[in-house]
Amino acid sequence: MKAVRFHEFGGPEVLKYEDVPDPQPRKDQVLVRVKACALNHLDLWVRKGLPGVKLPHINGSDIAGDIAEVGEYITGLTKGDRVLLAPMVYCGHCEFCVHGEQNMCRQFTVLGNGVDGGNCEFIAVPQINVIPIPSELTYDEAASVPLVFLTAWHMLVTLCQTKPGDMVLVLGGGSGVGSAAIQIAKLMGARVIATAGDENKLDQSRELGADYTINHYQQKISDEVKKITAKVGVDIVFEHVGQATFEESVRSLKPGGKLVTCGATTGSDAKVDLRVLFAKQLKFLGSYMGTMGELHAVLKHVFSGKLKPVVDKTFPLREARAAHKRLEKSQQFGKVVLNP
Numbered sequence: 001m002k003a004v005r006f007h008e009f010g011g012p013e014v015l016k017y018e019d020v021p022d023p024q025p026r027k028d029q030v031l032v033r034v035k036a037c038a039l040n041h042l043d044l045w046v047r048k049g050l051p052g053v054k055l056p057h058i059n060g061s062d063i064a065g066d067i068a069e070v071g072e073y074i075t076g077l078t079k080g081d082r083v084l085l086a087p088m089v090y091c092g093h094c095e096f097c098v099h100g101e102q103n104m105c106r107q108f109t110v111l112g113n114g115v116d117g118g119n120c121e122f123i124a125v126p127q128i129n130v131i132p133i134p135s136e137l138t139y140d141e142a143a144s145v146p147l148v149f150l151t152a153w154h155m156l157v158t159l160c161q162t163k164p165g166d167m168v169l170v171l172g173g174g175s176g177v178g179s180a181a182i183q184i185a186k187l188m189g190a191r192v193i194a195t196a197g198d199e200n201k202l203d204q205s206r207e208l209g210a211d212y213t214i215n216h217y218q219q220k221i222s223d224e225v226k227k228i229t230a231k232v233g234v235d236i237v238f239e240h241v242g243q244a245t246f247e248e249s250v251r252s253l254k255p256g257g258k259l260v261t262c263g264a265t266t267g268s269d270a271k272v273d274l275r276v277l278f279a280k281q282l283k284f285l286g287s288y289m290g291t292m293g294e295l296h297a298v299l300k301h302v303f304s305g306k307l308k309p310v311v312d313k314t315f316p317l318r319e320a321r322a323a324h325k326r327l328e329k330s331q332q333f334g335k336v337v338l339n340p
């Protein structure tokens, strides 16, 4: 089959469109023909080099396609079914997994990170990862859902327990995870302030439901938050930008407010004034992906049309380098998708 692989870590130029051996599914696995695979910042980090990534490597965590082959031990799935794949990989028998907290498992990873992913034509996975999708959802839309909606759900619903009336500041509303966060915060009845880097992304953030927007290049985030909240500050800050915005994010919180973060796109060397942390009684929460149960919970809202996947642009798989560059330059609004 064709795949995009890299044999060394580096820039987009290391990505090679080439022939690789077809996967050989086990009797307890499902073989899926990949129709769409969405990019995440994780793909860029993996390409640049993360510990535990074996070379050559195939990227790609967010996968949608058709079932091509069903293993002998599998029941309930049929060849031809349209599906998306839960990206989580875990042991399934440790104390965390049996509690349903797969993202705490010591062996936890995602497709395309610790194991090969979906930047290819076929992938073999266990049945538990295979989730049928409704006919209204396109493959590109389905592939745009798992990682970002699961992550944003775990952060806002499970960890922050967002409730009606809360004011939520979403950093980078134009990113995949930001566009999911705006919609989930609104679904929970919160009011949303979204930041973005250009007018187009600010407009699109408002279309997704943001009540207020801030241009994070031209305006000082905490000053604008003060104006919008009559000096009170926000209940929740949804962070993933990291170093470039972290101090402004902390400054935007009201006393007792929660900051939840799932990433550090601009760098991880953030400063925190501990006096502010204890005197304002802030809560800092770290988040990594989510659980299988949470994925099914958020998918119900996607399948019913309440939460909408945001597809930015699609590229043929062989143009993976151009797709990586688009994400690297933050040119996208929503998800960049590859089509094998």
Ligand SMILES: [Zn+2]
Binding pocket: 090, 091, 092, 093, 094, 095, 096, 097, 098, 105, 106, 107
């Ligand atoms: Zn486990």
